[in-house]
Amino acid sequence: MSELSDFAASHFQAVIEKRIDEVIDHYAPLETTYVFLEGPRWATLGQTNIAAGWKAFLTSKMTLLSCQWKEAPLEEIAGEMGWIGGIVHMELKIGEQPKSLDLRGTFVVRRFADGKWRIVHEHFSQPHPDPYGVGDWLPAA
Numbered sequence: 714m715s716e717l718s719d720f721a722a723s724h725f726q727a728v729i730e731k732r733i734d735e736v737i738d739h740y741a742p743l744e745t746t747y748v749f750l751e752g753p754r755w756a757t758l759g760q761t762n763i764a765a766g767w768k769a770f771l772t773s774k775m776t777l778l779s780c781q782w783k784e785a786p787l788e789e790i791a792g793e794m795g796w797i798g799g800i801v802h803m804e805l806k807i808g809e810q811p812k813s814l815d816l817r818g819t820f821v822v823r824r825f826a827d828g829k830w831r832i833v834h835e836h837f838s839q840p841h842p843d844p845y846g847v848g849d850w851l852p853a854a
Contacts, residue, residue, distance in 0.1 A: 717795050
């Protein structure tokens with residue numbers, strides 16, 4: 714695995730194990746850190762708000778059981794910045810109800826002075842079924 718794949722795997726595992734301090738430490742300690750989350754809100758701005766969101770998630774009735782790339786993720790590192798993205802498969806329990814979920818997931822990361830990668834932007838979402846009402850404009854092969 715690459716260092717960004719290792720980073721993403723450690724982040725997923727910290728969420729599964731509800732290690733809140735480690736989850737929060739994966740985010741850049743900046744109030745410009747920006748997250749597009751898969752939930753009902755459009756976005757969360759700032760590490761302070763991101764930390765509050767994770768604390769609420771990790772103490773909610775939702776429990777992440779597994780989270781892994783559904784396909785090998787794509788990634789690139791350029792200097793002290795990098796990104797990793799792909800389709801993520803999650804298994805959860807909401808209360809006692811199991812749920813499977815596939816999401817597009819991307820982490821944009823920056824290496825900080827302590828050598829650690831931290832998330833400066835994150836985007837997890839599902840595609841909208843037909844946002845323009847015209848179907849897929851890419852012709853079938």
